Amino acid sequence: MGKLLVLMLVMMFLAFESLEALDYGDALNKSILFFEGQRSGKLPTNQRVKWRADSALSDGSLANVNLIGGYYDAGDNVKFVWPMSFTTTLLSWAAIEYQNEISSVNQLGYLRSTIKWGTDFILRAHASPTMLYTQVGDGNSDHSCWERPEDMDTPRTLYSISSSSPGSEAAGEAAAALAAASLVFKSVDSTYSSTLLSHAKSLFEFADKYRGSYQASCPFYCSYSSYQDELLWAAAWLYKATGEKSYINYVISNKDWSQAVNEFSWDNKFAGAQALLASEFYNGTNDLAKFKTDVESFVCALMPGSSSQQIKPTPGGLLFIRDSSNLQYVTTATTVLFHYSKTLTKARVGSIQCGSTQFTVSQIRNFAKSQVDYILGNNPMKMSYMVGFGTKYPTQPHHRGSSLPSIHSKPEKIDCNGGYSYYNSDTPNPNVHTGAIVGGPNSSDQYSDKKSDYSHAEPTTYINAAFIGPVAALISSSG
Secondary structure, rough: OOOHHHHHHHHHHHHHHHHOOOOHHHHHHHHHHHHHHHOOOOOOOOOOOOOOOOOOOOOOHOOOOOOOEEEEEOOOEEEEHHHHHHHHHHHHHHHHHHHHHHOOOHHHHHHHHHHHHHHHHHHHHHOEOEEEEEEEEEEHHHOOOOHHHHHHOOOOOOOEEEEEOOOOHHHHHHHHHHHHHHHHHHOOOOOHHHHHHHHHHHHHHHHHHOOOOOOOOOOOOOOOOHHHHHHHHHHHHHHHHOOHHHHHHHHOOOOOOOOOOOOOOOOOOOOHHHHHHHHHHHOOOOOHHHHHHHHHHHHHHHHHHHHHOOOOOOOOOOEOOOOOOOOOHHHHHHHHHHOOOOOOOOOOOEEEEEEEEEHHHHHHHHHHHHHHHHHHOOOOOOOOOOOOOOOOOOOOOHHHHOOOOOOOOOOOOOHHHHHHHOOOOOOOOOOOOOOOOOOOOOOOOOOOOOOOOOHHHHHOOHHHHHHHHHHOOOOHHHH
């Protein structure tokens, strides 16, 4: 019965695939372009998203520090360093793992610039060895207004962590981001790479020495999985960046922290750390066997037909973890599925065992591909969930800058409440936020395309960042 179900699902995925030949190179291009629409600060002369302009040019002035730049994390105008760092780590992972594929469609330079926009800000936010600014902007005030970032006049309140007020999740993720990015720039700007790595080491020491859970960005970004996952994740990236045994010894000493999970997210990094460390297991570090076991548990929890499946797909075949911004979990899960299938192929391991069911590497990869294809249009709605990709896509993403007239076309200030007439308008956003991947359909594969439906219509940086690796993995199969 199990084998028959797997066969039926594979046939369904192939049927969806045959509906339309997808241009993965174009999807990659647009995924990266999205980040230019999320930029905060002084925009560069080569800015391609023309409906945006300079914004938040005084960020940090309340504490006489320069916190200009970085990314607005979603459809709002707040800068949250914890998810911004996760975004940066994911972008760097894609650049490292799929450098050739990304280069083949001339996007590596753009991706490096996207990463650097994030890392430059994280470096500025790391004001001293035991001080990291973790948020710019008051979330409650910002969320009560519907304003363009260029008009923003809500408080740019600063939040930070220190030795006396720690937040190991935020510091650990920032360490992971800078360590991963140091590998991206190692061959193109060794001085910058060294700076990134130095800060990464310092941030990891800060996160580990002054342990404490980060809750300052709650209720917007609350830590539910505590900080052990970030410490393992950061140590894994630091080992990858340095080759220093102290980091792998740290991981081995704390391997009991690792848990079998069924999601990979800005909060819970266990699956990502497990995927990285399983690769090191196959490189000969036998003491990392637990991470191989745990990442395979993650894969088994996702695979349709698995006897240990925990995440049920929608009728159309999309992984469905939870209703709010579900595509963030789909893109991150797909990142791990592609990475681990690549790890197994390199290790000449042909399959994994999920209870009574066996899955080949090809089956794992094909399932991952089905998730990418669903997002790009091979789904029951016959629409792409990436703005600007294909002929049918979301026209009303929950996004302030996209939904309000560009400051270039309407230079008059639109104040806090003045934007709500646009928010309440059931018309397409005036600015097409090309590349933005929205939160996605509901559990019945339905999508209403209304700005007010933020659970499904809001794009985020970490949805897109997690999509870049998987779509790059498929570039060789385009057309």
